[in-house]
Amino acid sequence: MTAEMCLFCRMASGEIPVERFAANDLAFAIRDIHPRAPVHLLIIPNQHIADARLLTAADGAMLAALFALAAGAGRAAGVDERGYRLAFNVGEAAGMTIDHLHLHLLGGRPLGPEG
Numbered sequence: 001m002t003a004e005m006c007l008f009c010r011m012a013s014g015e016i017p018v019e020r021f022a023a024n025d026l027a028f029a030i031r032d033i034h035p036r037a038p039v040h041l042l043i044i045p046n047q048h049i050a051d052a053r054l055l056t057a058a059d060g061a062m063l064a065a066l067f068a069l070a071a072g073a074g075r076a077a078g079v080d081e082r083g084y085r086l087a088f089n090v091g092e093a094a095g096m097t098i099d100h101l102h103l104h105l106l107g108g109r110p111l112g113p114e115g
């Protein structure tokens with residue numbers, strides 16, 4: 001999928017209006033439309049990168065912004081004290097449905113083991 005057609009790129013550019021739970025210069029957070037926990041946020045970099053298999057050391061600043069935004073969003077969502085899960089799905093076998101890197105923040109209930 002090209003960056004021009006990508007749903008998250010179109011959200012990042014403002015072409016598709018979306019309610020942002022939080023944002024910083026390099027990333028934004030939205031609520032997952034199919035939440036699997038009481039709190040289920042997607043932390044999305046503005047920059048198009050298909051998935052975590054393509055990350056390199058040059059993506060350090062973007063990743064730092066992604067995790068900093070996740071930390072702030074976790075506090076804002078009220079799940080930081082009890083804890084939450086941060087997860088990247090990578091590719092089809094992991095259930096990745098939109099080919100634009102995004103970090104899942106899940107919390108608000110006890111979470112089972114990963115997998």
Ligand SMILES: [Zn+2]
Nearest residue numbers: 006009048100
């Ligand atoms: Zn994209």
